[in-house]
Amino acid sequence: MNAGKLSQKTSLAKSGDSNLHRKLAQSIGNQILSGVYAPGAILPNEADWCRIYGTSRTTVREAVKTLTAKGLLKSRTKIGSRVEPRENWNILDRDVLAWHMAAMNPQEFFASVQEVRKILEPEIAALAALNRTPQQLRAITEAFEDMRKAKAGRNSVAPDVRFHLALLAAANNVLLSPFGIMIESALTNMFEFTSTHNPEPDMFIPKHEGILKAVTRGNAKAARKAALSLLTDTDQTIAQVPSKAKKPRKPKA
Amino acid sequence: MNAGKLSQKTSLAKSGDSNLHRKLAQSIGNQILSGVYAPGAILPNEADWCRIYGTSRTTVREAVKTLTAKGLLKSRTKIGSRVEPRENWNILDRDVLAWHMAAMNPQEFFASVQEVRKILEPEIAALAALNRTPQQLRAITEAFEDMRKAKAGRNSVAPDVRFHLALLAAANNVLLSPFGIMIESALTNMFEFTSTHNPEPDMFIPKHEGILKAVTRGNAKAARKAALSLLTDTDQTIAQVPSKAKKPRKPKA
DNA sequence: AATCCCTATTTGTATGATAATTTGGCACAA
DNA sequence: TTGTGCCAAATTATCATACAAATAGGGATT
Numbered sequence: 001m002n003a004g005k006l007s008q009k010t011s012l013a014k015s016g017d018s019n020l021h022r023k024l025a026q027s028i029g030n031q032i033l034s035g036v037y038a039p040g041a042i043l044p045n046e047a048d049w050c051r052i053y054g055t056s057r058t059t060v061r062e063a064v065k066t067l068t069a070k071g072l073l074k075s076r077t078k079i080g081s082r083v084e085p086r087e088n089w090n091i092l093d094r095d096v097l098a099w100h101m102a103a104m105n106p107q108e109f110f111a112s113v114q115e116v117r118k119i120l121e122p123e124i125a126a127l128a129a130l131n132r133t134p135q136q137l138r139a140i141t142e143a144f145e146d147m148r149k150a151k152a153g154r155n156s157v158a159p160d161v162r163f164h165l166a167l168l169a170a171a172n173n174v175l176l177s178p179f180g181i182m183i184e185s186a187l188t189n190m191f192e193f194t195s196t197h198n199p200e201p202d203m204f205i206p207k208h209e210g211i212l213k214a215v216t217r218g219n220a221k222a223a224r225k226a227a228l229s230l231l232t233d234t235d236q237t238i239a240q241v242p243s244k245a246k247k248p249r250k251p252k253a
Numbered sequence: 254m255n256a257g258k259l260s261q262k263t264s265l266a267k268s269g270d271s272n273l274h275r276k277l278a279q280s281i282g283n284q285i286l287s288g289v290y291a292p293g294a295i296l297p298n299e300a301d302w303c304r305i306y307g308t309s310r311t312t313v314r315e316a317v318k319t320l321t322a323k324g325l326l327k328s329r330t331k332i333g334s335r336v337e338p339r340e341n342w343n344i345l346d347r348d349v350l351a352w353h354m355a356a357m358n359p360q361e362f363f364a365s366v367q368e369v370r371k372i373l374e375p376e377i378a379a380l381a382a383l384n385r386t387p388q389q390l391r392a393i394t395e396a397f398e399d400m401r402k403a404k405a406g407r408n409s410v411a412p413d414v415r416f417h418l419a420l421l422a423a424a425n426n427v428l429l430s431p432f433g434i435m436i437e438s439a440l441t442n443m444f445e446f447t448s449t450h451n452p453e454p455d456m457f458i459p460k461h462e463g464i465l466k467a468v469t470r471g472n473a474k475a476a477r478k479a480a481l482s483l484l485t486d487t488d489q490t491i492a493q494v495p496s497k498a499k500k501p502r503k504p505k506a
Numbered sequence: 507a508a509t510c511c512c513t514a515t516t517t518g519t520a521t522g523a524t525a526a527t528t529t530g531g532c533a534c535a536a
Numbered sequence: 537t538t539g540t541g542c543c544a545a546a547t548t549a550t551c552a553t554a555c556a557a558a559t560a561g562g563g564a565t566t
Contacts, residue, residue: 020550021318045516056551058311061517062318065274069322071346077517077558087422090346092431093324100427115380116428123372169340174353175369175435178345182428273519298547309520314548330527330548 010052020055024063027053029095032072032083034103043073043081070096092178097185106193110238113186118231120179121164125211125227126220128170136170137216144212148205157191163208170215190234194241207233263305273308277316280306282348285325285336287356296326296334323349345431350438359446363491366439371484373432374417378464378480379473381423389423390469397465401458410444416461423468443487447494460486 049060146159207230214222265276302313399412460483467475
């Protein structure tokens with residue numbers, strides 16, 4: 001059960017989007033992903049949460065509904081809310097992925113991500129080469145141009161993300177779209193993670209160009225190969241970061 | 254209760270799990286996925302939904318929070334709730350996928366699914382061959398045995414699903430787990446769709462056995478090949494179903 | 507030992523009130 | 537005319553309270 005006295009109000013992190021129920025969901029979600037409440041465990045009931053956070057039941061319930069919708073919980077009358085088994089979690093949900101990342105060793109996380117990226121992105125590039133519309137090709141091209149203009153550094157992350165997302169969109173298969181969030185998260189956080197130790201940032205531009213050209217020509221095979229090549233480079237960059245193996249904990253705000 | 258005769262009240266389908274806010278979410282979710290409310294559109298406000306469905310605002314808000322958590326909506330004060338762009342939808346969420354399927358032509362849906370399955374499942378099988386634990390291998394084996402016992406027919410669907418899910422679990426990469434829902438949905442609905450026109454149902458057993466053996470031996474390459482082979486067969490089965498191209502509408506219960 | 511029923515607990519739904527947010531228009535000034 | 541700032545209205549966000557529904561678990565009865 002819940003350790004300690006319930007009289008103590010837990011203070012909620014001030015996240016950017018300031019909805020109370022959202023903050024609650026974030027707080028509870030983080031606790032679930034970090035293992036405070038394991039799958040199968042029964043959470044404190046609604047009244048408890050009210051006391052813990054000092055909010056109304058309405059707000060608590062909306063937070064719980066949010067987590068339920070993401071597959072983390074299931075509520076039953078007289079029982080309470082129970083944490084669902086991991087395989088039911090919508091891990092590719094933006095929030096869930098963020099909570100997951102916060103609870104994990106970055107090394108492990110990037111390893112999982114790269115494993116999936118190497119499976120999917122070459123095929124996505126191949127599909128894009130075959131299925132892209134002219135408009136989608138334009139989006140890819142523009143993202144690439146912006147990337148080139150920005151050169152290396154923090155500013156190149158956004159167009160880089162746009163490039164990969166545009167590619168994904170051009171594959172024209174809705175079932176792949178959830179991976180956009182994973183890619184976005186990967187690229188953004190990877191930059192933070194590797195930026196201090198990125199040996200040859202400009203090397204990525206030609207690799208991206210290779211994908212763009214193959215997709216432009218409609219050459220699926222070449223696109224696949226180029227995408228894989230880029231990912232292999234990314235692997236090496238990650239590998240060169242000294243393994244701190246520490247969870248990035250937010251310093252006290 | 255006041256199950257009124259308000260002529261304007263939309264009657265809610267009686268889904269298995271009978272929560273009012275859940276039914277509401279289902280109803281609104283279906284409308285979004287079927288295009289009644291397109292991305293960018295602003296939904297009726299909470300008061301409107303109350304009138305439309307004859308429920309309290311509490312219930313409406315919980316339904317909206319559910320849909321928001323699945324990426325379908327975003328609410329803003331003074332504006333209302335707006336439908337998010339498709340790429341933000343958690344399409345691999347169980348509910349969203351079901352609504353999506355209900356709104357689509359089955360042929361198209363299965364085409365998308367098979368495209369993704371052919372990308373992922375061979376790699377999943379390969380990863381499973383490398384990463385499986387003994388326990389996971391046992392789960393796969395047991396599912397296969399149950400499948401063989403059940404022979405063809407409706408009873409073989411459940412173990413078939415279990416086989417593929419066990420394989421997925423054995424790949425030991427959390428980021429792949431959302432596809433379990435897709436696979437489950439695909440296999441289940443595929444049976445409904447092809448059962449009347451499935452020429453050689455027993456042919457699938459040896460194919461599954463091929464995957465099992467490869468995974469047992471830890472032979473990634475063979476596992477990949479066997480998984481792809483199974484999927485190619487599935488493709489053919491689908492192709493042989495005469496294209497009715499009709500949406501399966503539930504007859505009024 | 508088995509069955510039935512009752513009650514206590516917890517989530518589910520309803521109602522009504524107030525707070526917070528912010529768009530869009532209006533008044534006013536430059 | 538144009539810009540600027542401010543107000544009001546619409547809508548979601550939050551709170552408080554009450555009652556309904558479901559059901560696990562215990563207790564009474566057989």
